[in-house]
Amino acid sequence: MKTMIGCCAVVxxxxxxxxxAQKDLSKMKGTFQKLENEWSKAYIxxxxxxxxxxxxxxxxxLPSNLPMWKGRDAIxxxxxxxxxxxxxxxxxxxxxMDVFGSGDLVYEVGTxxxxxxxxxxxxxxxxxxxxxxxxxxxxxxxxxxKADIWNSNDSPESNTQAGAKEKINYYKDxxxxxxxNTDYKYRSHRDIDDDDVMNGNK
Numbered sequence: 350m351k352t353m354i355g356c357c358a359v360v361x362x363x364x365x366x367x368x369x370a371q372k373d374l375s376k377m378k379g380t381f382q383k384l385e386n387e388w389s390k391a392y393i394x395x396x397x398x399x400x401x402x403x404x405x406x407x408x409x410x411l412p413s414n415l416p417m418w419k420g421r422d423a424i425x426x427x428x429x430x431x432x433x434x435x436x437x438x439x440x441x442x443x444x445x446m447d448v449f450g451s452g453d454l455v456y457e458v459g460t461x462x463x464x465x466x467x468x469x470x471x472x473x474x475x476x477x478x479x480x481x482x483x484x485x486x487x488x489x490x491x492x493x494x495k496a497d498i499w500n501s502n503d504s505p506e507s508n509t510q511a512g513a514k515e516k517i518n519y520y521k522d523x524x525x526x527x528x529x530n531t532d533y534k535y536r537s538h539r540d541i542d543d544d545d546v547m548n549g550n551k
Contacts, residue, residue, distance in 0.1 A: 435468030
């Protein structure tokens with residue numbers, strides 16, 4: 350009987366600790382939402398140094414349609430190149446959907462909406478996507494990104510020949526970018542010239 354009571358007590362204790370942990374994580378959603386707002390503000394401002402300061406020294410960043418960046422120096426270099434690519438970013442809103450984890454590591458799942466003007470264009474475009482951030486608590490109590498990944502919900506625009514040409518030109522400086530379009534096979538932009546696009550050749 351005493352053994353059963355002891356087991357029940359352990360189970361109840363575990364459940365109460367778990368409930369408290371979940372409540373703490375729920376409260377922390379606000380913390381990470383504020384950090385996402387800070388990240389977005391730095392990104393739109395083109396402040397690569399501020400942006401990179403939010404990562405750990407040994408962080409990993411897995412941007413959409415680009416190779417992985419490993420370490421703060423690579424993340425800084427990658428973001429500088431992105432910000433100097435000619436694309437004008439005009440708005441970025443990230444929304445924290447859920448957080449979970451324990452101890453010094455917390456996993457955040459969210460969505461984003463971004464507006465931008467591609468190089469040599471005047472009309473603004475909007476991209477919707479999702480992301481996962483892994484946050485690591487630092488010795489001073491602050492949180493920094495240990496790893497992140499994000500990608501777009503939107504497929505490459507336009508199935509028209511003009512739209513295809515525009516998309517190829519937009520990514521012409523990205524090494525080994527594979528153009529994906531329902532009207533075109535998976536091919537590198539280096540294998541497609543203007544005549545191919547305008548003539549509808551694949």
